[in-house]
Amino acid sequence: MGEILAGLAVGFANALQPLNLLMIVSGLVIGIVAGALPGITMLNAIVLVLPFTYFMGIVPALLLMIGVYCGGVFGGSITGILFNIPGDPMNVPTTWEGYRLNRKGETRYALGLAIMSSAFGGLVSALFLAFLAPPFAKFALTFSTVEFFSIVVFGLASVSVLGQHSMAAALISLCAGMFIGTIGTEAQYGVERFTFGVPFLRTGVDFVTVLIGLFAIGEVLDQVAGTAEPAPENPDARAVPRLPLLELWPLRWPLVRGTLVGIGVGGLAGAGATVSSFVSYGLEKQLSKEPELFGTGHAGGLVASESSVNGSTGGAMIHLLTLGIPGSAATAVMMGAFLVHGIQPGPLLFTKQPEQVYTNFAGMILVNVLMIALGFLAAMSFATLMKVPAPILNTFIVVLCFLGAFALRNDLADVWLTMLFGVLGFYMRRWALPIPPLIMGVILGPLAEGYFLTSMVAEANDLTVFVRRPVSAVVLAMSVGLVAWAMVKSARARRLAPAEPAG
Amino acid sequence: MTVLRRAAAPLAGVAAGVVLLLASRGLGDVAAPGQLSPAFWPRLVLAGLALACLVKAVQEARASAVRAAVGPPPLARGRLTAAIAAVVLYVLATPWLGFPLANTLFIAGFMVLCGARGPVVVGLNAVGGTVALLYVFVKLVYLPLPKGAGLFEDLTIGLLRALRIF
Numbered sequence: 040m041g042e043i044l045a046g047l048a049v050g051f052a053n054a055l056q057p058l059n060l061l062m063i064v065s066g067l068v069i070g071i072v073a074g075a076l077p078g079i080t081m082l083n084a085i086v087l088v089l090p091f092t093y094f095m096g097i098v099p100a101l102l103l104m105i106g107v108y109c110g111g112v113f114g115g116s117i118t119g120i121l122f123n124i125p126g127d128p129m130n131v132p133t134t135w136e137g138y139r140l141n142r143k144g145e146t147r148y149a150l151g152l153a154i155m156s157s158a159f160g161g162l163v164s165a166l167f168l169a170f171l172a173p174p175f176a177k178f179a180l181t182f183s184t185v186e187f188f189s190i191v192v193f194g195l196a197s198v199s200v201l202g203q204h205s206m207a208a209a210l211i212s213l214c215a216g217m218f219i220g221t222i223g224t225e226a227q228y229g230v231e232r233f234t235f236g237v238p239f240l241r242t243g244v245d246f247v248t249v250l251i252g253l254f255a256i257g258e259v260l261d262q263v264a265g266t267a268e269p270a271p272e273n274p275d276a277r278a279v280p281r282l283p284l285l286e287l288w289p290l291r292w293p294l295v296r297g298t299l300v301g302i303g304v305g306g307l308a309g310a311g312a313t314v315s316s317f318v319s320y321g322l323e324k325q326l327s328k329e330p331e332l333f334g335t336g337h338a339g340g341l342v343a344s345e346s347s348v349n350g351s352t353g354g355a356m357i358h359l360l361t362l363g364i365p366g367s368a369a370t371a372v373m374m375g376a377f378l379v380h381g382i383q384p385g386p387l388l389f390t391k392q393p394e395q396v397y398t399n400f401a402g403m404i405l406v407n408v409l410m411i412a413l414g415f416l417a418a419m420s421f422a423t424l425m426k427v428p429a430p431i432l433n434t435f436i437v438v439l440c441f442l443g444a445f446a447l448r449n450d451l452a453d454v455w456l457t458m459l460f461g462v463l464g465f466y467m468r469r470w471a472l473p474i475p476p477l478i479m480g481v482i483l484g485p486l487a488e489g490y491f492l493t494s495m496v497a498e499a500n501d502l503t504v505f506v507r508r509p510v511s512a513v514v515l516a517m518s519v520g521l522v523a524w525a526m527v528k529s530a531r532a533r534r535l536a537p538a539e540p541a542g
Numbered sequence: 543m544t545v546l547r548r549a550a551a552p553l554a555g556v557a558a559g560v561v562l563l564l565a566s567r568g569l570g571d572v573a574a575p576g577q578l579s580p581a582f583w584p585r586l587v588l589a590g591l592a593l594a595c596l597v598k599a600v601q602e603a604r605a606s607a608v609r610a611a612v613g614p615p616p617l618a619r620g621r622l623t624a625a626i627a628a629v630v631l632y633v634l635a636t637p638w639l640g641f642p643l644a645n646t647l648f649i650a651g652f653m654v655l656c657g658a659r660g661p662v663v664v665g666l667n668a669v670g671g672t673v674a675l676l677y678v679f680v681k682l683v684y685l686p687l688p689k690g691a692g693l694f695e696d697l698t699i700g701l702l703r704a705l706r707i708f
Binding site for chain 1: 583588591594649653655675
């Protein structure tokens with residue numbers, strides 16, 4: 040313990056050097072802005088700053104990237120809450136609750152909650168990284184594709200909870216999303232599936248086109264057609280986010296659970312922030328005393344997903360620093376930065392260059408503290424856009440969706456897909472088909488397929504492996520319980536409610 | 543709404559699931575002996591889709607008269623059709639007219655469609671917005687936005703040069 044505290048003291052002394060602090064702030068700003076723009080993901084931003092780090096020392100280079108990483112995972116929540124456009128798939132659950140809070144006139148509260156829970160999750164995960172990284176990494180390495188499959192299934196099972204008014208409608212949406220996820224060239228045999236000879240479908244349907252089409256374009260069409268919810272009555276009061284410090288106390292359990300799920304799932308190589316945000320949201324809804332309020336602007340759902348997104352950042356760094364194995368695409372790029380500077384991350388880093396390791400830990404802690412101030416400023420800047428009249432705002436949302444979709448592959452085909460999903464999103468809302476399950480199917484479906492097929496190849500098609508391994512068995516049992524509970528709720532709701540709103 | 547009308551959409555989902563299941567024939571041919579084929583997962587998903595649609599169709603058919611009477615909210619059909627048409631035209635026209643011109647026309651048209659009336663506001667947003675987007679996405683992010691065809695390509699290049707973007 041004393042050694043760790045001494046190491047952290049040296050790390051803070053390094054990270055607080057003016058140049059290093061400047062890199063942290065710059066990284067945070069770049070990350071938040073990039074994360075907030077649809078089509079430009081946190082990963083894009085990390086890749087874009089990588090060439091600039093060639094000319095820096097390793098410490099400022101890594102602090103810059105850590106800033107972009109942590110800022111990027113938070114940034115997408117701002118536009119999700121304000122405009123129903125999540126910057127990244129990991130921000131989707133935050134959008135479900137945050138945008139509803141916004142429509143109720145609680146924009147400042149929603150933004151404040153997002154900032155505070157994001158910073159809390161990130162801070163706790165950075166401290167976890169500093170104190171418990173080596174033993175956790177050892178435990179996480181015992182997980183195989185069997186456990187990953189079960190975790191993804193749990194994420195998908197939470198869909199049944201999301202669509203609680205009609206299980207059938209939620210399953211239609213989920214299966215449609217999972218089907219969209221199978222379009223393109225299959226990874227194991229290289230076979231084209233459901234491309235029907237259309238060349239651009241060979242590489243599959245990018246989930247970003249689905250995401251921004253269903254959410255943003257669908258919402259604009261809703262507004263134009265006059266079927267959207269009315270805007271809140273007090274728009275002038277919404278520009279400055281509120282930092283709800285005291286109001287976080289009643290939400291302490293969702294906050295803690297979200298953070299722990301973030302660290303746990305983020306710490307599994309290959310799982311990452313997106314899976315953790317969905318799992319955390321689903322778990323929170325299952326544990327909540329008022330699950331029926333999820334999807335209508337529930338603060339607990341927002342806090343759980345947001346804290347888990349940033350909570351996953353520390354978890355994802357564990358493998359990189361302790362074992363030299365990148366746990367996610369973002370940490371893989373960071374590993375590139377290490378290697379460019381001639382440093383091999385891994386167990387030896389702790390003994391050979393402890394100063395470097397603890398500077399990274401200190402950097403992550405500082406990033407999450409600074410995020411409160413910078414997130415506040417960024418949210419304030421984006422929130423002023425809410426004052427823009429609806430005709431201008433709606434028009435520019437369509438244009439930004441066009442650019443975001445085009446930027447994926449510099450191909451207008453992606454723009455066509457986005458617009459198509461926009462129209463689909465409009466009609467799904469109209470016909471009470473929940474949208475979140477479709478999104479989850481597109482994002483988690485291919486992951487589930489990959490883990491399942493790999494497990495089957497490794498275990499000679501023996502399905503019992505999923506219940507023979509204890510962690511997998513427990514997670515699968517939780518999924519089954521979740522579905523059974525949701526089915527009972529759905530049957531009860533159908534008997535009582537005359538009709539249900541769309542997700 | 544009649545029972546048939548209510549159940550029509552889920553039944554269409556059942557039909558789509560079955561058609562796609564049939565389209566997955568041949569996908570399984572490449573599988574190595576003893577291995578799951580590339581058709582396994584999509585077939586599982588499509589069977590789930592068809593089954594869920596069937597359940598939904600039955601639920602809709604059995605729905606009470608009170609519940610069935612609650613249809614979707616009324617919509618401004620004309621404005622919705624015009625908005626979808628404007629978006630389609632925007633994407634269609636961009637490769638021909640180039641992004642700057644197509645975008646300027648789209649912003650102006652869509653703003654009017656959404657209820658903006660002042661010609662100065664519409665014009666400023668259309669022109670100013672397009673120029674700002676060109677600076678951000680072409681000059682800073684290096685996004686190769688469509689320049690158009692023939693005469694319009696020359697026009698776009700001339701504009702980008704005049705703005706010192708190119």
